[in-house]
Structure formats: structure tokens, C-alpha cells
Amino acid sequence: MAKNEPEKKQRWYQLIAQAYKFTKPYDSALLPLMIGVPVIVIGAAVVAGLLLGSTVALVYAIILGVLLAVLGDLFLLTRRFEKVAFERMEGQMGGSLYVAQSIRRGWQFEDDPIAVDQRGAAIVFYGVGVGGIVLLAEGTGARKHVDKVKARLTKVASGVKVTPIYVGTGDGQVPVKTLPKAIRKVKAEAYGRGLSSGLKKDEQEVVRQRLRAMGGAQLPMPKGVDPLRARPDRKGMRGR
Template structure:
């Protein structure tokens, strides 16, 4: 069977326009803010060009003002878009996974949870990166037992690899979505200390992933598209085969 061709990549300007339209639907101040950020530096550059007698200033002042306005507008659009996305994902199942998978370097998070407690509605996602293994726990403090069991199992499957649980939420001792990626990155320094060469190398990370895949452990039968809240853990796996 012939391999289907890869989907064409979306142009950057289309992605930018989508981010703007999505954000502007609820952020009514956004067009005015972006317009001011674009026009004020450009206007300043034009004024400098008019009052200046130097040829270089007349040429480069408007260009510098335009580029400055574009950079500021893109920065503000990105921040306000992220803020809106975090607000929409806050409290939704799998919101922490969506945020964590946006990390571009150093971490990989599996699409499916590694532990689910239907009674407490706790869900735990697993990521492996240069800071070791991170467990993202959704469900508040009710997820503690599930996290403890998962942590104990991972210590046996991957001895010597740090396992850091992060409880995601807006309560006490929980990490909100907007700070989640920062908390994940901080595990490298927390577990291995400062230094460019500190942490798990790419080869070590691949070894850990392969070991976890090979040894497995309790497998949670959750096909894609199934609500993890309705899933039931494999009791035989929990007792050990």
C-alpha cells in the first residue's frame, strides 16, 4: 500500500491570522492594542525622519519604527492568545497534557494516561525528558494515592531515574496551567543541579522509554477516544502478574 503524502504545512501567516481571529472573538480590546503597538513606533519613526536632516535617519527611522511595532504586536498577540487558551483548557480533562506537549525540546509526553482512578476521577500523564520522569496529576489531592502507586512502580522499572509528580490545578500546592511548562523545565535543576551537561541525555531518555515499554507494568485499557473517567484499571496488573 502506498504511503499517503504528508499533509502540507500551514503557512505562518495563516497560523498568525488564526491566532488573531480566535483571540479577538473574546478579547475585544485586542485590535486597538495591536493597532496602537504598530502605529505609535511607526509614527515616531516618521516624525524623526521628517525633522531630521540626515539621510540615514530619514531612511532607517521609519523602518526601525515599523519593525519595532511588528515585534511588539506579535509579542502581545502571542501572550494574549496563550492566556485565552489556558483559560479555555483550565479544568478540562487532559489540559495539562496539551500544555506539556507544547514543549519543543527536551520532553516527550505520551498521549494516553499511565494511571486512572475512576472513583476519584484522577488522571496521571507521564513525560520523559532531561529532568527524568514527570507525572502530571489531574484531580486535585484525590490523585495522591494514584500518583504514589505510579511513582513506586516507576522507581522499580527505572531505578535511579528521578520521578517528579506535579499536581495540576489552582489549589494549594498545585501548579496552574500557565506555569506548568516552567515547572516541568525546573525539574532538571531540581533533580540534577545546575550545569549544561546535567540531566538525562537524549540517549538516556530513549533507554528509559524503551525499558518502560518493554517491562510495561499495569496497563490501563483505554483506547483512543474513550473517556478516561469511565475507564477501569487492570486489577491483575495492579497486583502484579
């Protein structure tokens, strides 16, 4: 019986190509911008090298310009990729989780929902971070599920601020594309501003362990757009 071969890890250039192919059909400005950034950066580097009046300085300026141009294009592609992915997530059940997990620091959102409507009309995810606990509620009837979850959480994580965010395009809801901004604002609204305010990392981990022990809804994600299959590994894109 043949053994299952481990899945090959994609190389950084494959991830870049994958991100570009995903983004290009929805972003007509992507290619002109990716051409324009190197032209401007390298051009500025050449001018700077010529002004220094030294062949060595010119060579180093060109090398630095090329490196900065590559970094600039990678940064541009990552941002445009995220923008397109977020837009495609609008209206897709479970899209809020993908967007929330794209936040790089301060928050960690679990893959499994904490509450699901059996008819698929609503779903609630949760995350723990510097601002306490955030509930991402999607779908019609999500409010009643949020109320039940909050009642459970106040017993399991007493004293920790629980902030629900209703995701959508309706009244009192947060669109998917502005969800990261809304999540980042939670910390200031719950605990005030400043580096010393909010939950510390060890406190966050204690809360996560309690919530995991509490369990949650174990239902498969609804079908739809799956940008997770196209999401590039940022470390890989940087060549790590």
C-alpha cells in the same frame, strides 16, 4: 472508489487569523495592543531616521520598523493566545497535557496517559526531560495512581528522578496557568542549577524508549474544550 485527499496545510496568515479569532473574545486588550505596538515601533523608527538626517537612513529605518512591528505583534499574539488557552484549560480533564506540550525546550510529554481511572475521575500523563520524569496528575484519587506509577518507574528507569505534579486549584496543587513554570523548576530541584546538570539528550531518549516499551493506559481523552484544534503552528506564523 475515490481516494482520500490529503488535508491541506494551513498557510501562515490563516494560522494568525485563527489565533486572533480564538483569543479576541476573551481578551479585550488584544486589539488595542496589536495596534499600539506597530504605532510605537514604527514611530520610533521614523524619529531615529529623521535624527540621522539622511533620506536613505530614513527609508531603512522605516523598513526595519515595519519588520520589528510585525514580529512584535506576532510575539504579542502568541503570548496572549497561550494565556487565554491556558485559562480555558483550567478544570478540563487533560488540559495539563496541552499546556505541558507548549514548553519549547527541555521536555517532551507523551500524548497517551500512563494511568487512567476507569471511572474518568483521574488521569496521569508523563514527560521526560532535563529534570528526569514528570508525572502530571489530574482529578480526584490521582494520588493513588501516581504512587503505583512511581513504583513501576523506579524499576524501569532506576536512578532517574520522578517528580509528580498535581494539577488543579486545590491545596497542594498547581494551577494550569502556572504549570510551565512548575515544570521548569523541576530540573533545578532534582539536579541543581547549571547547564551541565540534569539528564543529557541521549539519556532522555533512553528513558523515553524504556517507558514506551512499558506501555500505558490506552483510553480516549475526555470530551471538553479542544484548544488543539485552534493551536497555531509557531513556525508557520513566522512564515517558515
